[in-house]
Amino acid sequence: MQLENALDRIHNLDCVKGMRSLPESSIDLVITDPPFAIDFKPKRGNYNRTPGRVLDGYTEISVANYRAFTLQWMGGAHRLLKDSGALFVFSGWNNLKDLLLAADELGFLTVNHLIWKYQFGVVCKRRFVTSHYHCLYLCKDDRKRKFFNNARYGPEAKTDTGRSKRYRDLEDVWDIPREYWHGDIKTPTKLPAELIRKILAYTSEPGDIVLDPFAGSGQVLVVSRELQRRYIGYEIVPEYHAFAQKRLEENQYRIPDASG
Ligand SMILES: C[S@@+](CC[C@H](N)C(=O)[O-])C[C@H]1O[C@@H](n2cnc3c(N)ncnc32)[C@H](O)[C@@H]1O
Numbered sequence: 001m002q003l004e005n006a007l008d009r010i011h012n013l014d015c016v017k018g019m020r021s022l023p024e025s026s027i028d029l030v031i032t033d034p035p036f037a038i039d040f041k042p043k044r045g046n047y048n049r050t051p052g053r054v055l056d057g058y059t060e061i062s063v064a065n066y067r068a069f070t071l072q073w074m075g076g077a078h079r080l081l082k083d084s085g086a087l088f089v090f091s092g093w094n095n096l097k098d099l100l101l102a103a104d105e106l107g108f109l110t111v112n113h114l115i116w117k118y119q120f121g122v123v124c125k126r127r128f129v130t131s132h133y134h135c136l137y138l139c140k141d142d143r144k145r146k147f148f149n150n151a152r153y154g155p156e157a158k159t160d161t162g163r164s165k166r167y168r169d170l171e172d173v174w175d176i177p178r179e180y181w182h183g184d185i186k187t188p189t190k191l192p193a194e195l196i197r198k199i200l201a202y203t204s205e206p207g208d209i210v211l212d213p214f215a216g217s218g219q220v221l222v223v224s225r226e227l228q229r230r231y232i233g234y235e236i237v238p239e240y241h242a243f244a245q246k247r248l249e250e251n252q253y254r255i256p257d258a259s260g
């Protein structure tokens with residue numbers, strides 16, 4: 001597919017297949033949150049959500065196939081990224097090793113290993129509560145990658161306690177709350193818009209092309225558009241694809257559940 005035809009759309013396709021059809025070195029930034037391979041059950045009661053409003057169809061990958069699957073999609077991302085490009089990939093700790101090994105094998109360089117601290121961990125009886133995700137910030141060429149140090153705060157900006165806001169914002173542990181969409185339709189997992197805004201602000205510019213191979217609710221695409229970036233998304237589950245497409249086409253951030 002010609003790049004121009006693929007742009008500013010979410011495609012109901014397996015991302016590995018979709019990415020193959022795009023030209024090499026055409027993408028500025030990949031932000032993505034692949035399936036976890038943890039036998040994730042999105043409608044489990046302890047996720048504190050109304051199961052009826054969570055769309056069906058979540059597609060998991062088996063642990064045994066995770067390494068091969070990761071190499072496939074990450075290899076596709078490596079081929080598509082420009083030398084100045086970067087990949088942000090989210091992961092729980094369970095299968096992080098597969099992402100780290102694949103990144104090395106494919107020739108990505110690690111810029112940062114970010115931690116997203118969240119507040120929706122599932123309470124456990126016999127171990128500590130997991131309340132973070134990993135986010136690997138990877139690039140192809142460390143000298144060419146983009147980074148806009150003053151994108152959100154200048155050197156003069158101070159917190160209430162007199163500390164540098166820019167320093168705080170640039171720390172590699174990000175404490176960002178989950179968005180609760182009470183009463184609205186949702187997919188089982190979605191990244192908070194603030195997380196995506198932050199990545200986009202520091203590492204891309206208006207007009208850049210952002211790719212999310214595992215688009216889910218379309219959050220990366222919706223926020224990319226909000227910040228005047230171009231975007232391409234893939235989502236394999238028809239219900240999620242339709243939901244994300246509706247959000248994009250109707251320019252609606254949240255979609256109320258009409259059934260009440
Ligand atoms: C963790 S979710 C992504 C959530 C997304 N970041 C958001 O904020 O809504 C992973 C998504 O990848 C989709 N998926 C799984 N395998 C895929 C494939 N081969 N190609 C495209 N999408 C796939 C799943 O259906 C799921 O919606």
